[in-house]
Amino acid sequence: MMIYNICAVIPIKNFNDVETTVKRALESKSNFIEFRFDYIQNVKDISVDMLKYLKELAPENISLIYTFRDYREGGKFKLDSNQKNSIITKLFSAKPDYIDIEINSEDNLLRKVNDLATDNNVNLIFSTHDFKETKTLEKSIESIELFEKRLELLNFNKEILNNSVLKIIHTAIKFSDNFVPLKL
Secondary structure, three states: OOOOOOEEEEEOOOOOOHHHHHHHHHHOOOOEEEEEHHHOOOHHHOOHHHHHHHHHHOOOOOEEEEEOOOHHHOOOOOOOHHHHHHHHHHHHHOOOOEEEEEOOOOHHHHHHHHHHHHHHOOEEEEEEEOOOOOOOHHHHHHHHHHHHHHHHHOOOOHHHHHOOEEEEEOOOOOHHHHHHHHHO
């Protein structure tokens, strides 16, 4: 019998009705809740205290994912590297179960993520999003291999890598595109 994991995604625009939204997500019987902070109306509202409070809203058997998606991959804000680093540091400080980070992130950010994940004992989801097409199986495999080599060159923590998840999102144009991720 196949075991399914369901993730409820909550785009955080502000923190006003977050309790009600989390309660509804928990009613959906999801195993994971992903908080998308790149939807927030004002990035200055993201504080470590608020991020820790969100953790308290979910029972321990629900894994929490904190995400601040890059603009190039569907995020809502164009941030400079200092702003992005500041937000990522706050996300890690709250110690969620996972933090989602794009595989196309700059090397400096990946180094920082490696250190923060190690120091805070947070698992990683490495993600990539293509909203235009599905790469061929060969190109998808090549992208994964290049990313793995990049992490090796950055001396990424092996324990962190062993516990990480790779998330690849493609846009299917034709029916056969749906089989590419299944073959990876």
